[in-house]
Amino acid sequence: MSQVRVDPATRAAVDWMLRLESGQACPSERQVFKAWLAEKPEHMAAWQRVAGVLKNPLADLQSVERRNPGQLHAASKALLASSTVTGKKAMQGGLLLLLLGLGAASVVDRVTPLRGLMADQHTATGERKTIQLADGSRLTLNARSAVDIQFSAGQRRVQLRAGELQVDVAADPLRPFVVATAQGQVQALGTRFMVRQGPDESLASVQQHSVQLDTLNGLQRRINAGQAVSFSASQIDPQTSTARSQADWLEGRVELHDEPLSTLVEALRPYQAGVLRISPEAARVRVFGVFSLDDTPQTLSTLAQTLPIKVTRYGPWLTLIDVRG
Template structure:
């Protein structure tokens, strides 16, 4: 996930939505909220936007909790009983905040990524979106992605806050087309390429023609059709073709050829509302095949039928994948 931070007003608005929707807000808290709302027109604008975006996810989560009493507690116990390496990874997942009773923000973030709420364009969990930009370029966002679009007289710039995009660039000799990430920028020299923003690095791959990569540390590289590189501010690493560098997600699938199962699970996570966790032993299993992204439950069940896997589900909150003992 990108390290992009929400502005303080938006963060306060999210906090108020979660507190008021919890059903535990007292009358004094509601009075404080009314005062906050009236204090600044920007507060009201942020509240309206955030409340509108989070209304349906919160309602869905509350409905699930009513339909599946006890599942939340079971999921919490399963995470805490998981062997140490997996538990360490699980603790990094924001959804555990709710599983441990520390707040609802983590679960809501699994439906509507909170870091992307104020982006110009964003997608939720399991959602892909194609946008036609003002210059005629076509921008497609993978699930849980967010971008800011900054067009001027001298440049067309897309800032990738988090997630993954592919762009089909319309020709414009006077305005270069650039996709910027936390680690550098990719400038189009042709028409079609993909960029992914990871936690500590970015990835760029080219489907047609070429791009120019410039890292924040001053490194440069031209990337040609069929090539892919991962990069940080101070390092560029060519990548062999794998599911990470392919754009099969545009068609709602991921194709793997002798890759670890962890690669498939990573591709499925942006499409899974709850936590999707895999043990180290299961993660190392090798996988071949084409797998759908839009029905993660079906994909995981199919894996359990063809691989020595045990899949345990705790309602919608948590799915744990381990080797069958």
Template sequence: MKPPVLPAALPGWQDAVLGVELDAAIEWRLRLDDSMDTEHAMSVRLEFEHWLQASPAHFDAWSRLDSGLDRTMGPLRSALAGPDGGLRNSLLHPERMRRRFMRRALALGAAGSGLVWLAHRQVPLPNLLADLGTGTAQRQRHTLPDGSDILLDARSRIDLAFDGRQRLVHLLAGAIQVRTGTDAARPFLVATAQGQVQALGTEFMVRQETGASQVLVQRDRVRVRAQFGGQVDLQAGQGVRFRADGIDAIRTDMQGDSAWQDGLLEVNDRALPEVIDALRAYYPGVLRVSPAVAEIRVSGVFPLDDPMRALRALAHTTPIEVRRYTPWVTLVHHKEELS
């Protein structure tokens, strides 16, 4: 079987994109960003893929949009970081104003020229509206207003709501590790799309997954509450995954899930696509996986900060072949597909 090849550049890529298709591409960018880290993310993504493949004009419009985003997002980031915060507040409220502004920014980006990779792969677009966020291959530590220490994994973002009653961290995407400061009068809470984690004087990790959240306690205790009922207290060394409607059984074998704090990916009998998915937050481009590798299981420790090295290690220990077509596009195939 011949190896898969990348689609050739479509005719007219440098020409002006029809306004109606460009408007559709902008709407899809907004829909994808709005649905990120919600339970509808997968269905929205599937709808988008269907739209993208339906017509060469759709692919053309999406490519033009992507290529110009970096020109627009740089000045936008500077404006959002300004001392008065007025622009950021106008984007946050109301929703119609925010979407109108983002649509204009995206349209300006689409009008740009040059082959510049999608800025969203470097710094996720929703990060512009978050209190704290990280880009691709970036971990970052911060001290919160109460003295707590927080570490954000790559492509993570949070909002903070600290007041006289509570210390609340909204985990919007990715993962965080927290060492809470002492404040007996105000509970420290981490809210995810599926529920809430309350620190009981502790050190712990929380990850927002698609349709679920993950918690691992590294010191002392936490209390996990699912959105629609049910709660459980976890001790040091214990972890759990929970959804909005329930909490899975407590586990004591999740310590490897916190290895990202040291720049490592530690897995034990995990499906290869899950391992590749964990590397995507550290790879500044497209990392695609053939469905033929879905049944391959992987165990080992891999470097997050060098995803290509991790992929080469996987190629040495599993029946896969890694092909890098450009600095931004890497495809993972089963060797049998290429024979």
């Protein structure tokens, strides 16, 4: 992995990006920008690099400026005032996140997820936690996870707000054990299973015995040991055994057998305090091996040495993965 100097062309490209996306650039400024692009090949190359980093969040930049007038200008000025990204890492990291349209709160959120702070139990970035529940069950949370625990005389219920958990269920024939997500609920019929809450769907996999899945729209499925499904409110899709459905994260590792690099990056994100971005081309690179979750810089460095990819770090808060040119 490499630390990147912000050369004059790149600094100018960042400045142009903010000016053009602020919504305040006049036609004459856009003509000047076109002339700047055509002036030197390195200007076009710098612009393509910057646009590649910022292209996904650019739609949000104007709304960021409307919510916090002057934020983009302040971020640009502070970032461009430094000739390297290495010094003052925390400040530079926050500014990079501002440039990505995320705002100061996201700097904090990347360390401790804000939406999990009010949950009964939660984990920070890079943290795993095992909780002994009142009934004797054992609940383990992956990094950046949050749950609410609601035990009553008639039911044991765990609401998974975010992230991933595995539960070893203690027997109690009078009180079923249920893990609920935004898309449905998984009821234990045995002892050990895993549930993940994703942005648009959930995933359940069973390590021992079986579970009963009920989606919000009334679909039902029994899932046995060794099986996994992803589910929305109205659909259930069986999953083949991959790193995504395994519980290797309990041991701080992830094992891939001819799977896309995007799968590994997805597993690493909860352990990476900064923003981790991967290009579509790099996402399709096939990966074999066992990788550590607890030292993401070393894992990414190993990948860069063994795969046809390059990993570039802009301070501690932004890491880009792309194929080698």
